[in-house]
């Protein structure tokens with residue numbers, strides 16, 4: 638049994654929907670490979686994700702919004718809290734990054750990539766960035782509904798990661 642850990646933070650709902658889509662995609666991939674019982678999918682909000690969860694997993698999805706050109710504070714705190722606790726203990730494992738953004742997302746994506754390079758994780762694909770077209774204060778503070786086409790991109794990335802984990806790639 639392998640475990641896929643999906644760590645997410647979301648303030649207005651977009652990244653949460655993206656994390657859930659990645660979980661659906663991973664479950665579908667395990668079913669398509671006829672290995673539904675070989676993959677455990679653990680969704681954890683960033684504030685509840687700890688070193689034990691990281692160490693118990695063989696693959697990771699990190700999913701959060703971009704805030705002020707970097708990762709949201711709760712997601713950054715997750716990395717700060719756990720970085721040295723698992724350094725040199727998770728290297729070589731695969732990961733994927735999902736970023737929700739108003740109009741950019743590249744700063745947060747770069748930050749996740751740098752942190753995961755430090756952990757020596759392997760990206761299965763470039764980060765998926767979903768731009769919600771939120772730029773005014775009212776748009777940014779509003780609850781978000783991620784378009785289906787973007788959720789499909791998140792499902793596909795979750796599926797790719799699960800497939801690689803189950804096939805031992």
Ligand SMILES: Cc1cc2nc3c(=O)[nH]c(=O)nc-3n(C[C@H](O)[C@H](O)[C@H](O)COP(=O)(O)O)c2cc1C
Nearest residue numbers: 647648649650651652702704705706738739740741
């Ligand atoms: C304080 C704050 C700062 C933000 N800064 C950025 C930014 O630098 N770049 C960007 O593209 N979006 C920015 N946004 C917009 C959010 O990334 C966007 O609304 C995203 O969809 C939120 O995801 P969530 O619904 O998962 O919380 C910011 C939002 C907030 C609240």
